[in-house]
Structures are given as C-alpha cells and as structure tokens.
Amino acid sequence: MVTIERFDPAGADLGGYHAVLVASQAADRPEEPPLPLAEVAGRLAKPLPGMGPAAHWVARRGDDVVAFAGVHFLDAENSGIGLTDVVVHPGIRRSGIGTALLRAVLPELRARGRKSVEGWQVVAGSDGERWAEARGFRRVRTIERLALVVDETDPACWDVPVPPGYRLRRWAGAAPEDVLGSYAVARGAIHDAPLGDSGFRWPEWTAERVRAAEAEARAQGLVQHLVVAVHEETGTVAGLTEVCVHPRRPDWGYQRDTAVVAAHRGRGLGRCVKADMVRWLLAERPGLRWISTNTGAENTHMIRVNREVGFVTQAAMIAVRQELSRLV
Ligand SMILES: CC(C)(COP(=O)(O)OP(=O)(O)OC[C@H]1O[C@@H](n2cnc3c(N)ncnc32)[C@H](O)[C@@H]1OP(=O)(O)O)[C@@H](O)C(=O)NCCC(=O)NCCS
Structure with a gap:
C-alpha cells in the first residue's frame, strides 16, 4: 500500500528522496549527470532565489520513498502561481501515485491563494507530458535545455x-x-x-x-x-x-x-x-x-x-x- 504524507526535509533522511530523483532523471534526462545528494539537500533546505517558500510531500510504500511532490509558492508578480513538480519512480509509474500526489497538494495551493498550477520540468514526449495532458494541463511553453x-x-x-x-x-x-x-x-x-x-x-x-x-x-x-x-x-x-x-x-x-x-x-x-x-x-x-x-x-x-x-x-x-x- 502507498501512503502520502507531508514531508519536512529539515533533518530528514534524504536518501530515498534522492534515489527517486536520480532514477527519474536517468529515465527522462539521461544526458545530464545525476544531481548529487548534497545539491538536493541544499535546494530542499533553501530554494533557489526567486522561487518563494516551498512545501513537500512524499509517497511511501512501507518505509521506502517511491515518489514526491514539491510546490514553490512564487511571490511578487507571480504570487498566483503554484509551481508544482511531481516525480514518481520509473519502476512504479501508471499506478495512480502521481495523481494522488497532485490531489494531496491542491488544498495547500488553495490555502495559499494560488490561481494556477504550473510545471516547468516536463521533458517533451515523456511520461510527464502524457500524464499532464491526461490531468487537464495544457502546454504553455516549449523550452530548450542547453549545456x-x-x-x-x-x-x-x-x-x-x-x-x-x-x-x-x-x-x-x-x-x-x-x-x-x-x-x-x-x-x-x-x-x-x-x-x-x-x-x-x-x-x-x-x-x-x-x-x-x-x-x-x-x-x-x-x-x-x-x-x-x-x-x-x-x-x-x-x-x-x-x-x-x-x-x-x-x-x-x-x-x-x-x-x-x-x-x-x-x-x-x-x-x-x-x-x-x-x-x-x-x-x-x-x-x-x-x-x-x-x-x-x-x-x-x-x-x-x-x-x-x-x-x-x-x-x-x-x-x-x-x-x-x-x-x-
Ligand atoms: C508524471 C508522473 C509524475 C506521473 O506519475 P504516475 O504515478 O505514473 O501517474 P498516474 O498513474 O497518476 O497516471 C494517471 C494517468 O495519466 C496518464 N498517463 C500517465 N503516464 C502516462 C504515459 N506514460 N503514457 C500515457 N498516459 C500516461 C494516464 O491516463 C494515467 O491513467 P491510466 O494509467 O489509468 O491510463 C511520472 O511519469 C513522473 O514522475 N515523470 C517524471 C517527472 C515529470 O515529468 N513530472 C511532471 C509533472 S510536473
């Protein structure tokens, strides 16, 4: 059984969270070196400038983290936007976990006065795009990621x-x-x-x-x-x-x-x-x-x-x- 809970990264063991991120990155963006654990921990502790405060959720099967969601509550001109990222381990996709995580973040988005939900980390043609489409999102921008x-x-x-x-x-x-x-x-x-x-x-x-x-x-x-x-x-x-x-x-x-x-x-x-x-x-x-x-x-x-x-x-x-x- 999979359970979903709020997640406070401060002081938490981030090994499972990091493993999901790295597996997902390997599946969707294999050309990029994996994000090191220290980088993930640093970003969770202090979001990058301009991202606003964040809230996190994880999905666990037993004690293992199998998926997570993060929302950044953008501020100033962008305070209507809840910037949302949902990531499910590639080995356990298509079992409703992504949708359950999205459902779990909605009350907090409402409580913080958000008008729209945006996701900026979706690889074109990936599971993420098909999921977003199935959940009613529309493509608003195409972005080239260059290195x-x-x-x-x-x-x-x-x-x-x-x-x-x-x-x-x-x-x-x-x-x-x-x-x-x-x-x-x-x-x-x-x-x-x-x-x-x-x-x-x-x-x-x-x-x-x-x-x-x-x-x-x-x-x-x-x-x-x-x-x-x-x-x-x-x-x-x-x-x-x-x-x-x-x-x-x-x-x-x-x-x-x-x-x-x-x-x-x-x-x-x-x-x-x-x-x-x-x-x-x-x-x-x-x-x-x-x-x-x-x-x-x-x-x-x-x-x-x-x-x-x-x-x-x-x-x-x-x-x-x-x-x-x-x-x-
Ligand atoms: C996007 C993501 C979170 C979806 O997680 P998930 O747990 O597999 O999604 P769900 O099981 O809730 O999928 C719900 C529905 O979306 C659609 N869907 C999801 N993945 C799909 C795929 N690869 N192909 C076609 N439809 C898909 C289906 O309609 C599915 O329902 P069904 O399985 O009954 O047909 C996961 O693919 C992922 O982690 N991708 C990488 C990160 C990412 O791109 N996130 C984007 C959101 S910001």
Whole structure:
C-alpha cells in the first residue's frame, strides 16, 4: 500500500528522496549527470532565489520513498502561481501515485491563494507530458535545455572581440553602486524574452529589487557572476549576463538572465558578454565542467547566441499550466 504524507526535509533522511530523483532523471534526462545528494539537500533546505517558500510531500510504500511532490509558492508578480513538480519512480509509474500526489497538494495551493498550477520540468514526449495532458494541463511553453560542457567545447568559441563603443565590466556578488541604476534598467530588457502562455512574469527590476535579489542569493551561498557591457558614450549598462555558482557544486554553473537593452541589440553584445563570462569563470574556477541554461524555444536569437558560445541542446522541455479551479 502507498501512503502520502507531508514531508519536512529539515533533518530528514534524504536518501530515498534522492534515489527517486536520480532514477527519474536517468529515465527522462539521461544526458545530464545525476544531481548529487548534497545539491538536493541544499535546494530542499533553501530554494533557489526567486522561487518563494516551498512545501513537500512524499509517497511511501512501507518505509521506502517511491515518489514526491514539491510546490514553490512564487511571490511578487507571480504570487498566483503554484509551481508544482511531481516525480514518481520509473519502476512504479501508471499506478495512480502521481495523481494522488497532485490531489494531496491542491488544498495547500488553495490555502495559499494560488490561481494556477504550473510545471516547468516536463521533458517533451515523456511520461510527464502524457500524464499532464491526461490531468487537464495544457502546454504553455516549449523550452530548450542547453549545456556548455567545457571539455567538449572548442575554446575558440569564447574568443569574441568587444564591439567598438563598449567595454566589459565584471563583478561577483553585489553590483557596484556607480552602475546600479542602469544595471537595474538593463535587467528589465529580459521582459522582451517570450514566455508563451505561462502566467509567469519577469520581475519589474528596480535598484531596490536588485539589492534584495543579491541579498537572497548571498543568504543561500550562491555566488552571482555578472559580465556587463558598458556603453562608453553614456556610461550605462547596455547588456548583461549572469551565471551563479554554489560552493557545494563547484563543477556547475547556472546560467541566469542574459539581456541586451533594445537600443543596443544587433551588435553582438549578447555573444560577447557570454563568451567573456566563460573565459572569466574558467580562469577563476578551473573545476567548472558544465554550464546549464534554459531558453524559450521561440527565442531564436538567444538560442543562436548560446550555440555560438558552445552550448548544445540537451532536451526539449515543456511548461504546463492549469487553473486551480479546474483541477478539482
Ligand atoms: C508524471 C508522473 C509524475 C506521473 O506519475 P504516475 O504515478 O505514473 O501517474 P498516474 O498513474 O497518476 O497516471 C494517471 C494517468 O495519466 C496518464 N498517463 C500517465 N503516464 C502516462 C504515459 N506514460 N503514457 C500515457 N498516459 C500516461 C494516464 O491516463 C494515467 O491513467 P491510466 O494509467 O489509468 O491510463 C511520472 O511519469 C513522473 O514522475 N515523470 C517524471 C517527472 C515529470 O515529468 N513530472 C511532471 C509533472 S510536473
């Protein structure tokens, strides 16, 4: 018999939870190295910045964890969304456990005022997509998951000159005061990145929100690396790219936003800042082996830039969504 219960990861034995995750990853995303236990434990203890608070459930057969569900209650612009991930061990799928877990999380989603449920970790064409469809979710976005595998990439990809009229600036951690204002404006250029029919909205960046996000990243031990292109004539930030690294996973870089202000597009700045980021990271962190990123499939410019600096598509992912009121 399978039982479902709320799960508090603090102080829990995460071995069974991790085993389900690794088995599921091997079935659905075999091209990616498995998430180490310490990484899973770290994420459960402190969700990544911007994810909001989380709640967890597990399904057990006897004492063994066979499946789990996690919900992130996104905040600010996205406080209507319950970002939900349901994972069932591949050896025990199609026995109603995924559906039972989804049913178990619904009261909490309602209690926290969520209007819609979204899942962003579904591999296109996988069990997950077919299940989501059967449960009434609709596909709202197609996403390419790409990785730059350092040992398999020609370093010539990172040899990109800075376009005339610009200079590059790098920092780790907090943005320098003198560029904070224009950096916050430049971050807003991410609003032009397509989101399909997802209810997700990019943050309205201000200097205060930049500082708050930096504090959140710091509190979680994440090191934010920024490369920005500064427009020489005005001294303002014209484009940026961010990669985060966590000391518990020194071989891995998490690509976050890359954005170029509309007036500065078409001059190769995106490629230039991304290439410089790789050069910088490799010089500073020789143990780095992978940089992973997700890009909207319709965002052809970003995908081209990613390929030019050596990113290779690993998997096609989809985001799914359903209104909570229709999931009763
Ligand atoms: C998605 C997932 C959680 C489903 O778990 P599950 O316990 O197998 O799902 P259920 O048994 O509740 O399936 C309910 C119904 O969904 C449909 N379904 C599920 N998997 C399916 C598949 N591979 N092919 C066709 N239909 C499927 C069926 O209609 C099924 O009912 P049936 O078995 O009576 O025909 C599981 O496949 C998984 O862990 N996938 C990887 C993670 C993932 O993609 N999660 C997505 C949700 S965010």
